[in-house]
Amino acid sequence: MKPKDKERVLVEVTQRVLDKWSADPETSEQALFDTLYFERQRLETEKDRRLARKQSAFYDEIQSKALHSGPTQHRDLLRRVIRFFADEVVGHFDERVYKLSTKAVPVGLDLLLNAMSPMKLFRRGFASLGSLDQQLVIEGHTESLQKVAKLGTTILVPTHSSNLDSILVGYMLYRLGLPPYTYGAGLNLFSNKLIGFFMHNLGAYKVDRRKKAPIYKDVLKSYAGCSIELGYHNLFFPGGTRSRSGKVEQKLKMGLMGEGLNAYIHNLRAGKDKPDVFVVPCTINYQLVLEAETLIDDHLKEVGKSRYIIEDDEFSKPKRILEFVSQLFTLESRIHLVISQPMDVFGNPVDDDGTSRDSRNRPVDRRRYVEINGEPAFDAQRDREYTRELANSIAHSFKKDTVVKPIHLISRTVLDWLLESNQDLDLYRLLRTGGAELSMPMTELYRRVERNLIKLHEMEQAKQLRLSRSMRTRDTAKVTSQALAHLKSYHRRPALERKGDRLFHIDRNLLLFYSNRMAHFDLTQQEV
């Protein structure tokens, strides 16, 4: 963030959060002591002891004053705590790094990915740099994104299945000639120095998910809102975290998304020249997902639901990243990034010229949605519903712009066969035991794949989904062999392995993970 905006944002964020939490003396007192409690708990497990001591001293001082003061002082102390959080969030920006980023990121990414395939570098020399271009397929409404980004502030909302997502999105933005996007990234992403460097350069700021105080979450939301108002493009993952199950996100987090609407209303009230905020969904589609094993394990564990921060996954192990990237190149495994049609903050599609459209393609005066007696105004209940409408539109775009790849189809087909053949077992027992048959005949697999391919083609014609290039060939054998090559590589245990004319299922959890990418598509077979 530019220095001239930085102080402005700090003041604004602090004031907004303070206004919310100091409506009456009881609320501010409660908020202050709750925050102190949450922070003390966090500091007990803080590994950086020097930092813990420093922050403890700050909270000790606040607590000591709070215990001997009244409502006015509580409000002032609350302001200090909010400002402390705001400084931490906003303080990670550096204009010099920001400017450097457009040059550093692409080169860095190529180095990162190619350096992990040293043999290739050796064979082809450094001319092979830039091969990321071939590995990454960027399609969809790319020009629309470029155009609306000039007309207003954009919020890019991608699907999320890997920590590599934000890096790839950063690269995509560079390729499209767009500036880095402001992005709240979990602290764990910065633990890897190399990745952390790129995260900074991609416009990321640190989000400490261990901070549980509601006030901290409000600071983050307000910060995003203020940065949008000032015209900084933002990147949110609306699923909130990486999809544990492998499914395309359909239940989206509303909190951050609502900041787009808030910023729009603030801008209208301030009479800004370019008040508009546009939301642009994006799907990121891998054949192999770097962290698939950890994610699906987490999904299947009961405790998985509460485990929000995973610090020991594949992303934290450079060797695994290396193996993953190596497989990407070996298998010529393309990653598709699909940009959906931009929409306004109410979920209406938006033209390249920034005009909102209704579902009959008639122009919509979007300002009217927020007018009360002719003036733009906030209405908390109404605005929550508008954001829900937006979330529905994003979820719909996610489905429509999901790229179905061979690995998804084969996983789904085999899992459907397993479920049909073991109707006496529930899904979880089936995953654990594998059921009655250890393998299925390849002829049966081909028959089912062919049938599913026909159905998927019909769905693509109806614009319900997208298919990767190999899927479009309708070549059952090719699709199957490509999927099997992926499913037996990279992961510690193969998901499937062909032996002669039979296909053995080995890691069924992975099958579930990859098949879930198609869970919301009805293939007239049992869904998982």
Add this chain to the structure above:
Amino acid sequence: MSVRNAMDVLVVGGGTFGTALASLLADNKRRVKIWVRRQEQAQEINTEHRNSRYLPDFELPQNLEAVIDMEQAIKSTPIVLMAIPSKSFRNVARQVGEHIEGDQILVHATKGIEIETFKRMSQILKEETCALKIGAISGPNLSKELMAGHPAGALIASRYEEVIRSTQALFRGSRMRLYGGRDVIGTEIGGAFKNIIALSAGMAAGLGMGDNTKALLITRGLSEMARLGVAMGADVFTFGGLAGIGDLMATCASPLSRNHQVGARLAKGENLEDILASTNQVAEGVPTTEAVHRRISAMKLDLPIANAVYARLYGGWTNEKVIEYLLGLSVGTELARLRF
């Protein structure tokens, strides 16, 4: 905006229910206009204060003005209330969509479901207009009783508080008590499904069956309504309110109900086509039965009364066969399928 405040509400649709609602609001001293398609009808309402086609026995309020210019009328109002039969609902909604804007409230009072798509009316409004602040009114509201000034109650359901508050304000002080709720799906399913049960209750009455049978149909019909509604995402408690049991009681008990009348005439052996041709009023239960039948097959829901009514209307079943079928079903635990 001053233009928006030129009137309080525009009722779209000059049929029986639209006219009854508009009259009720006009009597309640609201500045209300009613949009009708035909010039002659508008003239009759404006000069003679009558709607001879749909409510011939009633004089309409002097302050109720009919218009045929939809654009001008929509521009002048903050609230548009649609009362259009489900069959033509989408077409009229599309016309409304040409003029309505995002600050306006769009409410409907149509108790039906689109046959081809199984879409509820609020979904159609979403597809055909840019409006987001959408609501649905439903409840035991027989038009002739409303016109006679008898007290009545209904539910306005919307996800938007503003829609609930503003619509309630229109009726405040009138003889219609409008309660608020958030369950749009349940409200619409209740309003549509009760017409199927009303057809069956009419048949039972036409066959000379008594109150025991009627009560049986109402309560088992309520159970079917709730099963369908919950499967579609409704709150089961909605069906215990005005839009559920309330509406069922009125429609199934009253000979004033159009669906009840159609059922009774079917019981006397009349042909469905002849019945429909002989009335200028719409019995929503007939298309709704077809829509629901298509859907429940796909959803694998077991709704025996709805199935039986469908078979009587479209499957060539006789009255006797319907009775035989329903009485032949095995009897289970009463609330078994409602324990969610």
